[in-house]
Amino acid sequence: MDTEKTLLTLHVNGERHELLVPVHKTLLEVLREDMGLTGTKHGCEVGECGTCTVLVDGLPILSCLSLPIENQDQEITTIEGVAQGSEPHPLQSAFTQLGAAQCGYCTPGMILTAKALLDENADPDRETIEEALSGNLCRCTGYLKIFEAVEMAAEQSK
Numbered sequence: 001m002d003t004e005k006t007l008l009t010l011h012v013n014g015e016r017h018e019l020l021v022p023v024h025k026t027l028l029e030v031l032r033e034d035m036g037l038t039g040t041k042h043g044c045e046v047g048e049c050g051t052c053t054v055l056v057d058g059l060p061i062l063s064c065l066s067l068p069i070e071n072q073d074q075e076i077t078t079i080e081g082v083a084q085g086s087e088p089h090p091l092q093s094a095f096t097q098l099g100a101a102q103c104g105y106c107t108p109g110m111i112l113t114a115k116a117l118l119d120e121n122a123d124p125d126r127e128t129i130e131e132a133l134s135g136n137l138c139r140c141t142g143y144l145k146i147f148e149a150v151e152m153a154a155e156q157s158k
Helices: 027-034 090-098 107-120 126-132 144-156
Strands: 005-012 015-022 053-056 059-062 075-077
Touching (some): 090 144, 107 144, 126 144
Parallel strands (some): 005 075
């Protein structure tokens, strides 16, 4: 059985990629399976958990609900594209320093969502952080360390 494919041009983590992929694949599947960017995680695959969050033109989206053809003219950032060279992003450092990640499965989505927040609001209060991260579920923590890590990154970025 032949699967219809389409030629896509995606801009991911500052690089241009041309890919021939089946039209039914989600952005999540293309990132992981066709591009090898496995930092973006499969979670619920119905848009409930936030584990598959990536940034598209700086805004968090659920890659499990997005078709890559919809994102061809936009800049896509995955967790692999957050660090500046070998220097981790302040959020990555804060998550590590505070032990905000336990199993780590939700961490990429949390960091990308928090990055979008800090890019828009460099000094959010706790309520704003909680609201921004409300679509990202974590099964391991009570969220306190995650909120503290976002606050620490905001403070370090000043």
